[in-house]
Amino acid sequence: MTLAATELAFRAASVALLLVLAASLVSDFRNVLAARLGAAFALGSAAHAASYSIGAPALTSAWHAPLIALSTGNVVTFWLFTRALFDDDFRLRWWHSAIWALVAAFSFVSCLWIAPSGNVRLAVIATNLISLGFIALAVVQTVASWSADLVERRRRVRGFIVVAAALYGGLNALLQIFVGGSGGGDVANTINAGVLAFVVAAIACAMMRVDGADLFPAAAEPEPEPAPAIAPSQPVASEDAADQKLIDALMRLMADERIYRQENITIGALAGRLKIPEYRLRRLINQRLGYRNFNVFLNNHRIEEAKAALADPAQAEVPVITIAMDAGFQSLGPFNRAFKAVTGVTPTEYRRLKVNAA
Missing domain, CATH: 1.10.10.60 (Homeodomain-like)
Structure with missing residues (x-):
């Protein structure tokens, strides 16, 4: 099997797993914000799997730019997903959507106008610094709320999800910054696609091993009253x-x-x-x-x-x-x-x- 065929197989496997994961979350927990954000994160990750390459070309096709914009905006979704997953009282605000739109729009403009104008390295560095910033926010959120989480199995799996996703996203952002506008090569892209497929499979496996009621709160679940427990x-x-x-x-x-x-x-x-x-x-x-x-x-x-x-x-x-x-x-x-x-x-x-x- 050629490198191109191997890379395509890895990308297809990642996209398929992510689409199944998104459909499962929407089907089983459509009324839970954390699950809906998890599904959105999975869809954005599917766009990343389909569009990502190491080393950004100076010219990006019209069909490729929207996928890259969705992939970049997905770091905002990742941050919001970690907040909702670890804080049952978290609610989306209008400005959350505005932040996502601004990040995705900047990535889109970078692909179609900034990079083609001779500023490929500037576009790559700026976009990936934004990604690193939101990944850092997600990690900080996880660390800050870790001790307050009382659901032991959720604590374990959420740590794995955040660490795996943050490590992959962070390392890729750093790699893009250091590679700059040069081509990454078929070998590097094949390895990247294989690592992504492994990370997606590991996260899907970890989520399937945890009861959904532990990972996500029941929709509109009232807070318990302490009195009955101590009568x-x-x-x-x-x-x-x-x-x-x-x-x-x-x-x-x-x-x-x-x-x-x-x-x-x-x-x-x-x-x-x-x-x-x-x-x-x-x-x-x-x-x-x-x-x-x-x-x-x-x-x-x-x-x-x-x-x-x-x-x-x-x-x-x-x-x-x-x-x-x-x-x-x-x-x-x-x-x-x-x-x-x-x-x-x-x-x-x-x-x-x-x-x-x-």
Whole structure:
């Protein structure tokens, strides 16, 4: 088999796997934002598999330029996908689409006007620096939210997905920058296509080994209330008695010591207070209390305290920001967003409703 035929086979395999993955995500989780973004990322990666070559030519055909633009814009989709995958409360904003459109448009213009005007190296470097920037954002997002994720299997597979995709995308961007406008050669392109096919197959395999309910939250799933999990009259199987004692101890820390008020409290510090391994505390909060994210668990307790304060006539003159800071929030913006996500109204509206109902 010739190098050209081998490269074509690798590209075709990557495109086929990515299209199947996108169709599967849309079919099974069409109402989940992270899955829809995952499908969009898979489609953009298919465009990359069909259009990518090491070393950019000075002239790009009219049919090739849109695929390259989609491939470049896909780094924005990758960043948004990591945010939605690791933050169940993430929502798309209009400016997210605007960023994607700007990046894709810049790549399109580079292909049809900047590179042909004699600025091939400038176009290649600028486009790939943009790619590296969004890949770095995705990696930072993964690292920042890693410890707060309570779904153990999702933590493992998401790390693999991000690391594999980021390494491939980052190395390719660096390779393009250093290669510049020179031709990459058939051997380099064949190797690249083979590596891409392997990465796509590994990611697809990793996602198939994880229950979709672990990887993606159920659409419109309400946040769990902590009270049922700690009710003393709740029947507990004898083999779960130790877990129940730990949950009772955890909830005492929440209710009596209000440990959620501490600045930058981590799940590791909380596990240390309970004298148990961190992984066990993750499992308890996730499987017994129903939370998928540690920050959501903390914020729900903070919001319950804030709700009580806002409904208290004796604290009617206390500023909302004071109540938020006393409950453990570090600023007003995150408090307002978290409060409205739980109650459906802003803190000020909640206070007014309680005063009118009194």
